[in-house]
Amino acid sequence: MNDAPIKAVLGPTNTGKTHLAIERMCAHSSGAIGFPLRLLAREVYDRVVAIKGEKSVALITGEQRIEPPEARYLCCTAEAMPRDAGERAFVALDEAQLSADRERGHVFTDRLLNARGREETMILGAATLEPMVRALVPKAEISARPRFSTLTHIGPRKLSRLPPRSAVVAFSSEAVYAVAEMLRRFRGGAAVVMGALSPETRNKQVELFQNGEVDYIVATDAIGMGLNLDVNHVAFAGLTKFDGVRMRRLHPAEMAQIAGRAGRHQRDGTFGTLAGAGGKFGPSPEFTEEEIYAIEEHRFAPITKLFWREAEPRFDSLATLIADLETPPAHEALRLAPEAIDLATLKRLAEEPFAATIRRHGKVRRFWEACSLPDFRQRGPDVHARFVARLWQDLQEGYIGADYVAARISELDNTSGDIDTLQGRIAAIRSWAYICQRPDWVLARDEMASRARGVEAKLSDALHARLTERFVNRRTAILMKSLGQDAGLLPIALDAEGVLRVEDEALGHVEGFRFVVDQAANHADRKMLLAAAEKALPRILGERAEALAASDMADVELSRGAIRWKGHMLAKLNSRDGQLKPELEPARELATLPEASRKTLMAALGTWLDGKLEPLEPLHRMHVAATNPDAGSQARALLLNLIAGHGFVTREKAGLEHLPKEMRPFLRKIGVTFGALDIYSPLLLKPAPRQLLAALGIDRRPLQDAMLPVIPDAKKLPSGYRHAGTQAIRLDLAEKIFRAAHDARTKAGGKRRFALDLALPISIGLEEKNAERLLGQAGFRVQRARPLAEGTFGPPRPDQWEWRPSARRKQNQRPAPAPAKPREGSAFAGLADLMKQG
Numbered sequence: 001m002n003d004a005p006i007k008a009v010l011g012p013t014n015t016g017k018t019h020l021a022i023e024r025m026c027a028h029s030s031g032a033i034g035f036p037l038r039l040l041a042r043e044v045y046d047r048v049v050a051i052k053g054e055k056s057v058a059l060i061t062g063e064q065r066i067e068p069p070e071a072r073y074l075c076c077t078a079e080a081m082p083r084d085a086g087e088r089a090f091v092a093l094d095e096a097q098l099s100a101d102r103e104r105g106h107v108f109t110d111r112l113l114n115a116r117g118r119e120e121t122m123i124l125g126a127a128t129l130e131p132m133v134r135a136l137v138p139k140a141e142i143s144a145r146p147r148f149s150t151l152t153h154i155g156p157r158k159l160s161r162l163p164p165r166s167a168v169v170a171f172s173s174e175a176v177y178a179v180a181e182m183l184r185r186f187r188g189g190a191a192v193v194m195g196a197l198s199p200e201t202r203n204k205q206v207e208l209f210q211n212g213e214v215d216y217i218v219a220t221d222a223i224g225m226g227l228n229l230d231v232n233h234v235a236f237a238g239l240t241k242f243d244g245v246r247m248r249r250l251h252p253a254e255m256a257q258i259a260g261r262a263g264r265h266q267r268d269g270t271f272g273t274l275a276g277a278g279g280k281f282g283p284s285p286e287f288t289e290e291e292i293y294a295i296e297e298h299r300f301a302p303i304t305k306l307f308w309r310e311a312e313p314r315f316d317s318l319a320t321l322i323a324d325l326e327t328p329p330a331h332e333a334l335r336l337a338p339e340a341i342d343l344a345t346l347k348r349l350a351e352e353p354f355a356a357t358i359r360r361h362g363k364v365r366r367f368w369e370a371c372s373l374p375d376f377r378q379r380g381p382d383v384h385a386r387f388v389a390r391l392w393q394d395l396q397e398g399y400i401g402a403d404y405v406a407a408r409i410s411e412l413d414n415t416s417g418d419i420d421t422l423q424g425r426i427a428a429i430r431s432w433a434y435i436c437q438r439p440d441w442v443l444a445r446d447e448m449a450s451r452a453r454g455v456e457a458k459l460s461d462a463l464h465a466r467l468t469e470r471f472v473n474r475r476t477a478i479l480m481k482s483l484g485q486d487a488g489l490l491p492i493a494l495d496a497e498g499v500l501r502v503e504d505e506a507l508g509h510v511e512g513f514r515f516v517v518d519q520a521a522n523h524a525d526r527k528m529l530l531a532a533a534e535k536a537l538p539r540i541l542g543e544r545a546e547a548l549a550a551s552d553m554a555d556v557e558l559s560r561g562a563i564r565w566k567g568h569m570l571a572k573l574n575s576r577d578g579q580l581k582p583e584l585e586p587a588r589e590l591a592t593l594p595e596a597s598r599k600t601l602m603a604a605l606g607t608w609l610d611g612k613l614e615p616l617e618p619l620h621r622m623h624v625a626a627t628n629p630d631a632g633s634q635a636r637a638l639l640l641n642l643i644a645g646h647g648f649v650t651r652e653k654a655g656l657e658h659l660p661k662e663m664r665p666f667l668r669k670i671g672v673t674f675g676a677l678d679i680y681s682p683l684l685l686k687p688a689p690r691q692l693l694a695a696l697g698i699d700r701r702p703l704q705d706a707m708l709p710v711i712p713d714a715k716k717l718p719s720g721y722r723h724a725g726t727q728a729i730r731l732d733l734a735e736k737i738f739r740a741a742h743d744a745r746t747k748a749g750g751k752r753r754f755a756l757d758l759a760l761p762i763s764i765g766l767e768e769k770n771a772e773r774l775l776g777q778a779g780f781r782v783q784r785a786r787p788l789a790e791g792t793f794g795p796p797r798p799d800q801w802e803w804r805p806s807a808r809r810k811q812n813q814r815p816a817p818a819p820a821k822p823r824e825g826s827a828f829a830g831l832a833d834l835m836k837q838g
Contacts, residue, residue: 004116008096008123008133011145012298013260014269017124018044020145021092025073026051028119031090032074034081034111036098037222038063042199045075062374063433064453078107081115091117096125097253097303099132102243105307106337112136114311128253131302135333149263151256153292156275157235159186164215165232167223168274169258171241177419179237179274180218180471189214189472195222198426200460205467214472215506221254223261234262234271239285245338252294252301255287259295271295308334309343315364318350341381346371348385349392369438370395376430387431395441402444406451408432413455415462419470422463429456492536494544500536512568513541514589542597545590549604556605558612561697562587563605571605573696578627580620581613582696615688618671618681619647625670634658635667638679642672646699646719647684648731654679675735676742676778678722682732685720693719709733710765722777725770737761737771738778745803753783753800779805 009017022044025031035041038061045059045066058071060080074082078093093115099108112123113136123133123140133140157163159182168183168190170176176194183190191205191214209217210230217229221241236258240249250258263269273285287295294300308331313324325343328336339347346368349355358367370392375384394400412429415422429452436442436449492507494500500507500515508517515537548556548565556565563571563584570590573582584605590598613620625631626639638659641649656679664674671681683689687707693699704711704718711721713728721728729737740760748754761771772782781804785797 004119004121006116006121006123006137006140008125008130008137008140008142009145010123010125010127010130010133010142012127012147012256014147014149014263015145016148017145018094021094021122021124022047024120024122025090025092028089028117030072030088031092031117032076032081032088032115033092033094034076034078034115036078036095036104036108037195038077039195039199039202039222040094041075041077043228048073048075063430063437063456065437065449078104078111081111087118089117089119090122091115091120092122092124094124096123097129099129099306100303102245102307102338103340106309106311106340109306109308109334110311112306126253126257126300127298128300128303131304132306132333136306136331147260147298148266149268151259151262151296152268152270153287153296154233154270154272156273156286157233158275159183162187162216162235162274163233163270165230166216166235167229167231167233167261168216168218168235168237169221169223170218170237171221173220175237176218176220177471183216183218184471187216190216190218192467192471193217193219193223195220197423197463198430198456198460200457201426201463201467204460204464208468208472218471221258223258228264229261230264231261232263232267232269234259234269235274236272236285237274239273239287252291255291256295256298256300304333305335306333307337309337309340313368315361315368318346318355318358318364318367321364321368322347322350341375341384342368342372344381345385345388348381349389352389354389354392366395367392373431373434376427376434377424378427391435399443400435400441402442402448405432405436405442405448409448409451409455413458415458419463419466422459422466426456426459426463429459492540494540500540510541510544512565512570512589513545513587513593514568537592538594541592542594545593545597545601549601553604553608556608558609558692558695560695563609571602575698578623580616580623581609584609612692615686615692616684618683619643619689621670622672622681625667631666632660632663634660635663638667642679642681646693647689648678648680648720650678651675673732673735675731676738678731678735680720680731685730685732690719722774724766724774727766727770729764729766729774733764734774737764737766737774741775741778741780741801741803744801753802755798756780756782756801775801779803 009020011017021033025033026048033044035044041059041061045057048057052073055068055070057073057075058068059066060074060076060082062077062080072088074088076082078098093108093111096108096112099105099112101108112133115121123129123137127144130142133142162168168179170179173194176192180190180192191209193202193205197205206217206229208214217223217231223229236255239255240247259269259271261269262271273287308329310324310327314320322343325346326336349367349371358364370388373384373388373391375381377384391400394404409429409432412425412432414425417425433449433452433456436445436452439445442448492500494510497509498511499509506518508515510516515534553565556563556570558564558573561573562569563573568589569587571587572585574585575582584602586598586602590601593601622639622643626636626643628636631639634655638649638654638656641654656674668674671683673680673682685707687705690699690703690707691705694703699719702714702716702718704721707720707730709730710724710733711718711728713723713726717723717728720731722731722734724734737760741756744756745754756775758768758771761774762768766774775782781802783800783802785799788794788796
């Protein structure tokens with residue numbers, strides 16, 4: 001259709017194919033992706049909306065259409081993918097290996113052959129599809145993607161031994177319900193997911209599993225079609241299924257598609273069978289060695305044929321239409337699709353008396369569209385054909401009346417009944433939702449479609465409630481009945497994930513050293529579980545505290561004035577006068593620890609904190625010097641100002657005029673620098689000490705993590721910076737610029753004006769105008785050179801600079817009063833004698 005590149009991204013599950021397609025689509029100006037399930041289409045729709053916004057994304061399925069007028073990105077089911085999708089910059093088809101499916105394969109084959117993007121096309125599927133892509137799309141660029149994690153077979157597991165975060169896969173609603181009921185009795189409950197569920201019900205059931213309210217999910221093979229779950233293990237309750245024609249064993253590729261749900265991204269997964277799942281569902285399933293090897297190594301027999309059916313038949317007559325739909329394909333890689341429900345319905349109704357009146361092109365086309373109504377209720381071709389015949393009688397009059405549709409929807413607006421009854425109503429309302437989405441079938445289409453969606457949502461909520469009520473046990477009832485009411489007898493342990501368990505049943509979880517009881521427990525069980533946990537917690541948390549104290553404390557950090565472990569506070573930091581190291585106040589949660597364990601942990605935290613405070617050694621030296629009574633009041637006052645400023649203070653606020661000059665060498669020795677405008681410690685302007693001061697909660701000003709030389713100016717600057725026009729500069733670099741300016745003034749030999757090269761501040765990152773404003777703070781003023789007279793050639797005259805310190809600065813430069821005589825025998829008296837001898 002065009003010369004745009006076609007990329008086939010093939011590989012097993014958990015390779016990021018769908019994620020890649022979403023990224024590529026969002027990188028284009030427009031796009032469309034076709035999915036095998038409306039559940040998956042809805043999931044991706046939500047992800048793209050989060051990136052592009054609701055106005056830019058459309059969701060198109062048989063039963064639902066969300067089409068903003070400005071939508072540029074489409075998330076569709078393959079059947080609902082619009083014919084004009086090729087007008088978009090990007091087009092992708094997900095799970096393209098379904099082209100080999102008996103029922104829907106011809107739809108996917110048509111999209112694989114004809115759906116093309118204006119700028120890029122992407123075909124996503126299993127590696128087994130590669131020969132067909134090479135045969136049918138020879139210009140496609142094929143790339144293989146390896147699985148992010150490994151998949152390992154661990155053999156059969158009984159329900160009582162099933163690992164947490166497991167999915168059990170069955171192949172009939174009867175088997176799904178039976179397994180879910182057993183999990184409710186023996187493991188506390190399970191979420192249930194089947195393809196017949198509405199997206200709302202499915203999402204709420206998945207949420208039960210994802211949130212950890214239940215550790216197990218029971219599903220049909222619909223779970224294999226790209227639904228993202230945090231599953232660690234997949235257990236097969238059976239290895240045979242009815243494929244619409246006969247009962248057969250799953251192909252290894254189908255097994256792998258389902259087993260591949262285990263593990264996510266780089267977390268490995270396992271698969272196996274459910275031991276004891278025989279009985280009325282057949283013998284207990286077992287994998288063969290060949291199947292295990294194929295699944296673990298992702299080696300499967302390639303697909304050799306794809307199902308095809310004429311996608312654009314002629315509508316001259318019903319006979320012509322049927323003949324075109326039954327015409328075999330010309331390409332050797334394609335085979336004619338088996339008779340689907342839409343074609344079976346068409347052939348049945350073509351024999352009815354009213355079919356003689358269906359003659360013109362438009363009427364034949366409209367009749368075919370009616371026959372294409374999906375059989376949501378799954379009652380067989382005859383029942384479905386009668387429903388379509390009644391629908392066609394209404395459509396012959398033009399449109400179906402809104403009152404009639406509203407009455408049918410109202411009949412289904414009933415949330416009473418059991419699970420099967422509600423599922424039947426949801427299937428029926430899906431039929432009406434599909435009918436209401438057609439642009440030329442129903443009067444007041446938007447209103448009727450909205451009503452149908454509303455009823456489906458209500459029925460979905462009711463079905464979710466029924467499923468939860470039937471298959472989710474709030475964790476403790478059976479356990480408490482078997483063990484009695486004495487909670488102290490329960491064997492309680494804390495697992496590696498921080499969950500407090502009693503015989504594999506969760507009581508709650510531990511956050512740091514605080515126990516949180518499971519919110520899913522009812523009131524009576526909550527009190528019992530809490531009492532059981534409280535009896536074991538001192539011992540368990542004491543062991544946890546001692547293990548933490550003996551570890552390297554890799555997960556311990558300083559944050560917001562406290563020591564935290566995995567985000568939970570262990571101790572609050574309280575500042576102490578005259579000391580840099582703060583006092584450690586144990587968090588309230590540590591009160592439940594045994595005394596010895598608490599002391600061991602606090603001692604370890606103190607030692608750990610000593611090591612963390614090493615970057616603040618210059619500040620520690622200031623604290624020590626400021627508490628020395630021999631330092632003199634003037635030096636101690638300056639040191640206290642430096643400590644209060646966390647390593648720096650302006651000369652104006654330092655009280656420098658009172659400091660004796662002979663005290664300056666002593667202060668320099670402990671790391672103090674006397675600058676033109678600031679007094680500071682250069683070592684405290686590095687990133688590590690600044691970050692540490694912020695984490696300790698000592699310095700509450702904004703933090704510049706990297707302590708960059710120059711940053712944009714702000715009303716409240718990070719510590720260690722000085723304003724410089726529209727920029728701010730670090731104090732030590734500002735002092736370097738001031739010293740360079742004074743050096744240039746000295747070289748001028750006492751002249752009032754001198755030349756100053758601004759290369760240094762500009763190389764640091766200051767703009768020229770901001771460099772002049774910074775120098776102006778230190779008393780340097782620029783005198784612009786007069787331009788050359790007109791007609792005069794030569795380089796322009798350089799600007800001249802003057803140094804005119806402010807009156808306040810001159811006052812600060814007055815001689816300090818005579819210092820007090822140091823106490824005889826003190827260190828400062830010895831320093832004075834040495835200076836006199838020098």
